[in-house]
Amino acid sequence: MNHIKGKIFFIACALCAFMVLSAFAWDGSSGAKGYDVFFQANQDYKEGAYERAASAYERLISEQFVGGSVYYNLGNCYVRLNRLGKAILNYERARYLMPRDSDLDFNLRYAKEMTKDKIEESSSFPIFQWIDYFGISAVFWLFVILNLLFWASLLMRLWIRSEWSFYMVICLGLLWGIVGVSGTMKWYSETNDKRGVVIAPQMNVHSGPDERETVLFKLHEGSMVMCEREEEGWILIFITPEKRGWTKVGSVERIKKPAQPKIAH
Amino acid sequence: MVRDIYKCCFWMIALVVCLFCCADLAGAQATVSLEVHSKEASLSDTIKMVVKIQGNKQALHPVIYGLEPFDVTEGGTSSHFQVINGQIGKGVDYIYYITPKKKGKFIIGPAEVLINGKKYESQTVHLEVREPPSESGEKKGSLFLTAVLSDDRGYIGQEFIYTLKFYRTKDVSDINLILPEIQGLTFKKLGEHKAYTSLLQGVRYSVIELRYAIIADKPGAYTVPPAYLKMKVLSERAHSRGGRLFDFFDDPFFNIARARPLSIGSNPIGLEVNPLPQEGRPADFSGLVGKFSLRTSLMPTRLKKGESSTLTAVVSGKGNARLMPDLHIPEMKNVKFYTDQPTLNIETAFEGVSGKKTMKWALVPQKDGNYEIPSLTLSYFDPDLGQYVQSRTKPLTLEVLPGSIEEDTQKAEQKIHVEKPGKKEVNMQRFDILSIHEGLDGLKANRFQRLGIWPLGASVLLPPLVFLLVLGVKLYMGKNKLKEDTIIAKKAAAKFSKRMKVLTGDAPLLEIVKITNLYLNERLGLKSGSLTSEEVYEILIKNGVDKHLATDVKEILLSIEAAIYTGDEGKDHIGKRREGLIATIKKIDRALP
Numbered sequence: 001m002n003h004i005k006g007k008i009f010f011i012a013c014a015l016c017a018f019m020v021l022s023a024f025a026w027d028g029s030s031g032a033k034g035y036d037v038f039f040q041a042n043q044d045y046k047e048g049a050y051e052r053a054a055s056a057y058e059r060l061i062s063e064q065f066v067g068g069s070v071y072y073n074l075g076n077c078y079v080r081l082n083r084l085g086k087a088i089l090n091y092e093r094a095r096y097l098m099p100r101d102s103d104l105d106f107n108l109r110y111a112k113e114m115t116k117d118k119i120e121e122s123s124s125f126p127i128f129q130w131i132d133y134f135g136i137s138a139v140f141w142l143f144v145i146l147n148l149l150f151w152a153s154l155l156m157r158l159w160i161r162s163e164w165s166f167y168m169v170i171c172l173g174l175l176w177g178i179v180g181v182s183g184t185m186k187w188y189s190e191t192n193d194k195r196g197v198v199i200a201p202q203m204n205v206h207s208g209p210d211e212r213e214t215v216l217f218k219l220h221e222g223s224m225v226m227c228e229r230e231e232e233g234w235i236l237i238f239i240t241p242e243k244r245g246w247t248k249v250g251s252v253e254r255i256k257k258p259a260q261p262k263i264a265h
Numbered sequence: 266m267v268r269d270i271y272k273c274c275f276w277m278i279a280l281v282v283c284l285f286c287c288a289d290l291a292g293a294q295a296t297v298s299l300e301v302h303s304k305e306a307s308l309s310d311t312i313k314m315v316v317k318i319q320g321n322k323q324a325l326h327p328v329i330y331g332l333e334p335f336d337v338t339e340g341g342t343s344s345h346f347q348v349i350n351g352q353i354g355k356g357v358d359y360i361y362y363i364t365p366k367k368k369g370k371f372i373i374g375p376a377e378v379l380i381n382g383k384k385y386e387s388q389t390v391h392l393e394v395r396e397p398p399s400e401s402g403e404k405k406g407s408l409f410l411t412a413v414l415s416d417d418r419g420y421i422g423q424e425f426i427y428t429l430k431f432y433r434t435k436d437v438s439d440i441n442l443i444l445p446e447i448q449g450l451t452f453k454k455l456g457e458h459k460a461y462t463s464l465l466q467g468v469r470y471s472v473i474e475l476r477y478a479i480i481a482d483k484p485g486a487y488t489v490p491p492a493y494l495k496m497k498v499l500s501e502r503a504h505s506r507g508g509r510l511f512d513f514f515d516d517p518f519f520n521i522a523r524a525r526p527l528s529i530g531s532n533p534i535g536l537e538v539n540p541l542p543q544e545g546r547p548a549d550f551s552g553l554v555g556k557f558s559l560r561t562s563l564m565p566t567r568l569k570k571g572e573s574s575t576l577t578a579v580v581s582g583k584g585n586a587r588l589m590p591d592l593h594i595p596e597m598k599n600v601k602f603y604t605d606q607p608t609l610n611i612e613t614a615f616e617g618v619s620g621k622k623t624m625k626w627a628l629v630p631q632k633d634g635n636y637e638i639p640s641l642t643l644s645y646f647d648p649d650l651g652q653y654v655q656s657r658t659k660p661l662t663l664e665v666l667p668g669s670i671e672e673d674t675q676k677a678e679q680k681i682h683v684e685k686p687g688k689k690e691v692n693m694q695r696f697d698i699l700s701i702h703e704g705l706d707g708l709k710a711n712r713f714q715r716l717g718i719w720p721l722g723a724s725v726l727l728p729p730l731v732f733l734l735v736l737g738v739k740l741y742m743g744k745n746k747l748k749e750d751t752i753i754a755k756k757a758a759a760k761f762s763k764r765m766k767v768l769t770g771d772a773p774l775l776e777i778v779k780i781t782n783l784y785l786n787e788r789l790g791l792k793s794g795s796l797t798s799e800e801v802y803e804i805l806i807k808n809g810v811d812k813h814l815a816t817d818v819k820e821i822l823l824s825i826e827a828a829i830y831t832g833d834e835g836k837d838h839i840g841k842r843r844e845g846l847i848a849t850i851k852k853i854d855r856a857l858p
Contacts, residue, residue: 034708035705035708038705038708042701042703045701046701060708064710065710066708066709066710067706067707067708067709067710068707069701069702069707069708070707070708072701072702072707073701073702073707076698076700076701079698097710103699103700103702106698106699107698110696110697110698111698113696140721143725144724147724147728147729148728150728151728151729151731151732152728154732155731155732155735158735158736
């Protein structure tokens with residue numbers, strides 16, 4: 001009988017480990033493509049052909065999943081082209097994918113310093129600030145490992161009901177809960193990111209979705225705003241609860257998580 | 266108690282004496298300064314002038330040069346003792362009142378003071394004396410307010426100085442100024458107010474002068490409405506009938522006179538603000554209006570290849586100084602330049618708003634030879650001239666000597682051996698973004714991006730599913746075992762009967778005990794092995810069997826045990842007990858749950 005129990009436990013653990021490891025090992029696409037385009041875009045950038053480089057990076061982004069460096073390079077192109085709005089937009093998008101990249105931090109700070117409007121940016125709640133240093137990918141894989149360990153320890157508790165196994169389950173359960181909640185928050189904040197960047201050189205913010213409505217205030221390229229809702233080519237934005245209004249859709253672009261590529265490999 | 270007070274007073278006096286002694290020591294470094302309370306005056310004004318001597322009270326009376334064009338009246342002295350940031354200091358102020366005798370621009374000072382045989386000198390001050398304002402024939406009262414504008418017409422961006430003068434011959438208190446409010450004009454206070462005396466229509470008035478800069482938002486004809494002063498006028502008490510004896514109580518300190526509220530207004534003034542002319546507007550005009558100057562300097566002017574020289578450009582002047590532009594130097598062949606952050610200092614003084622902007626560039630020539638640093642230009646609008654002015658600096662020359670890298674390196678190494686270089690803060694010379702990422706890893710998306718929702722979901726959900734599956738299997742297997750045990754228990758009585766019947770009459774009595782134990786183990790799911798009669802009784806009672814029935818079984822087993830241990834088994838000992846035991850076990854089986 002004990003022999004059978006041992007076999008079940010072994011099979012269960014092996015199954016879990018197989019699933020997790022296969023997820024790590026599995027490559028959803030046949031690998032990164034567009035090396036040539038990437039190389040050429042980098043070359044164009046170095047030669048000062050920023051427009052050409054920018055359009056090549058944009059093409060890469062629209063055709064396949066890319067890493068944060070492509071967004072970063074695209075941001076650099078826009079800085080060189082003096083289009084701060086687009087630059088900040090792409091730097092912020094790159095930050096989703098490489099949140100701890102020092103070059104990105106430096107360039108983003110540079111671009112924000114060049115903007116004309118002084119806008120205070122809100123920060124995360126202190127307890128959850130640590131999560132800003134990790135991308136959703138890192139948090140997810142951490143959760144997957146903890147998930148595996150937690151359920152495996154629970155499985156073990158079915159047969160080994162010792163004191164140490166009890167404390168191990170408690171510790172792993174706590175970690176599992178914290179990382180799980182943080183990961184969910186991260187995922188929610190990324191998928192519901194309301195932030196947008198002004199990409200027009202200057203835009204008027206009206207009291208209503210009409211050109212004839214009163215101009216409440218003006219914003220300049222690169223300013224960070226929060227986008228609330230869209231109505232017939234107009235978007236409701238706000239900076240603070242006291243400063244909100246309507247502007248044309250094309251003047252602001254939402255940062256949001258990079259969208260699915262049109263042609264996924 | 267009284268002794269304590271005396272003690273306290275003694276120590277306080279001692280402390281004050283010590284402080285004075287220390288102040289005397291500190292007074293070794295004396296300074297003299299000269300202050301005139303206004304830089305502009307009219308022939309009818311009397312202005313306060315103070316010679317301040319810091320650090321010593323033993324100074325002789327000061328000698329002040331440049332007072333020939335003025336009538337001077339001494340106003341007494343004022344001593345002071347102060348502790349600032351732990352530094353003890355004392356000094357004396359000599360006060361004078363000066364009344365100009367003629368108009369013009371005068372330099373007053375320096376003031377010379379002899380302290381302990383050593384001569385100390387102050388700085389000089391400038392004073393411009395103008396004609397007194399034209400007096401209307403109208404008789405002025407004891408309290409009145411005048412408003413004057415520096416110019417009644419000008420240009421957008423120009424700062425107009427609005428001067429309010431409050432003349433009084435009566436004592437007033439609780440003065441409150443209400444400035445005029447007019448759309449399109451902004452008032453900005455200039456410096457602190459000035460107080461002096463002025464002679465008007467033969468009457469000497471105490472004057473308080475305030476100044477504001479008026480900035481027009483848009484062109485047009487404006488009328489600046491009157492400004493108002495609200496105050497309480499202390500009414501003069503009827504002269505005491507007590508004669509000179511009571512004059513002592515005429516001092517304002519004892520004068521509990523009644524105050525009546527009063528409001529006086531200034532005169533309205535017209536102002537015409539014109540737009541800046543389009544004609545002759547330079548391309549680099551930044552909106553700067555006023556009087557400004559531009560100067561440049563180069564330091565050093567002679568250096569070796571690879572070393573750096575600093576080009577400094579300073580724009581200064583009066584007007585809307587906040588609009589002073591950032592100047593740019595044109596590209597120069599074989600010279601790299603790094604721009605420093607410009608510094609802007611704005612000063613709001615009684616005479617108006619002035620500013621100074623300093624811009625620096627580090628020039629690093631890459632080749633030896635003579636370089637001409639091109640001239641810089643500053644465009645502004647001069648409202649006095651009514652036209653745009655371009656201030657252009659002279660070109661500067663930079664002489665660059667040849668210098669090999671090896672030589673520089675050797676010199677640098679020698680320098681390291683000779684002296685330890687002091688550490689300097691690293692300043693950013695230019696600001697720029699960092700370069701692009703060229704590594705191929707940057708192109709690759711991470712697995713999380715590439716994985717679909719199903720693999721992601723599976724990697725999260727699989728471990729709990731596996732756990733639940735195993736738990737289910739375990740529970741199922743436990744249930745089966747229970748079922749098996751129930752079947753065994755149900756068949757236990759029948760097995761007991763079968764086993765008993767198989768026994769021959771001569772079989773050892775111990776076999777009956779074994780079969781009974783086996784029955785109880787199977788029936789109740791026990792793993793106890795052999796049981797004594799007492800243990801069997803307890804188990805049966807615990808499982809709800811009637812006490813008499815349990816006692817019967819116990820007695821049967823006791824008699825068997827007795828027969829075994831005494832060896833009194835006899836013939837057909839099994840046969841004698843078999844039927845009774847089977848019947849009892851059947852009853853027990855029914856009684857058991």
